[in-house]
Amino acid sequence: xxxxxxxxxxxxxxxxxxxxxxxxxxxxxxxxxxxxxxxxxxxxxxxxxxxxxxxxxxxxxxxxxxxxxxxxxxxxxxxxxxxxxxxxxxxxxxxxxxxxxxxxxxxxxxxxxxxxxx
Numbered sequence: 001x002x003x004x005x006x007x008x009x010x011x012x013x014x015x016x017x018x019x020x021x022x023x024x025x026x027x028x029x030x031x032x033x034x035x036x037x038x039x040x041x042x043x044x045x046x047x048x049x050x051x052x053x054x055x056x057x058x059x060x061x062x063x064x065x066x067x068x069x070x071x072x073x074x075x076x077x078x079x080x081x082x083x084x085x086x087x088x089x090x091x092x093x094x095x096x097x098x099x100x101x102x103x104x105x106x107x108x109x110x111x112x113x114x115x116x117x118x
Contacts, residue, residue: 001024001025001026001046001047001114001118002025002026002028002043002045002046002047003020003025003026003027003028003045003046003047003048003049003114004027004028004029004030004036004039004040004043004045004047004048004049005017005020005027005028005029005030005049006029006030006031006033006035006036006048006049006050006051006054006059006062007029007030007031007049007051007054007080008031008032008051008053008054008055009051010029010031012103013029013031014029016049016080016110017029019107019110019111020049020110020111020114022107023107023111023114025114028043028045031054031055032054032055032056032057033054033055033056033057033058033059033061033062034056034057035056036048036050036054036062037062037065037066040066040072040075041069041071041072044071044072044075045075046075046076046118047075047076047077047078047114047117048066048075048076048077048078049078049080049114050062050063050077050078050079050080050097051079051080051081052079052081052083052088052092053081053082053083059079059081059092060088060091060092060095063077063079063092063095063096063097064095067095067096073096076098076117076118077096077097077098078097078098078099078100078101078113078114078117079092079097079099079100079101080101080102080103080105080110081100081101081102081103082102082103084102098116098117099113099116099117101113
């Protein structure tokens with residue numbers, strides 16, 4: 001599975017990419033909202049793993065754009081965030097996120113979420 005990992009925390013992003021690669025996936029890191037949109041449009045991944053708090057726009061903005069674009073509306077999105085605000089969770093689900101997961105996340109939980117998103 002080809003996955004865009006969108007998170008501005010570069011160390012966390014590399015760790016998530018490593019976990020995904022060890023799970024047999026291809027992972028492409030993106031570090032801000034604009035890069036996430038560009039990579040998603042270019043690579044048309046099988047899944048986007050999306051943080052909420054990023055520079056250049058929020059994950060909610062990215063999710064909204066992904067789900068309203070005919071080119072990317074079919075791409076599953078898992079929101080992975082440290083935000084504990086229930087309104088953020090509700091908005092993400094309302095906009096079409098497949099799952100909403102909290103950081104920190106255990107590798108086996110992440111890999112199971114990716115398998116479930118197919």
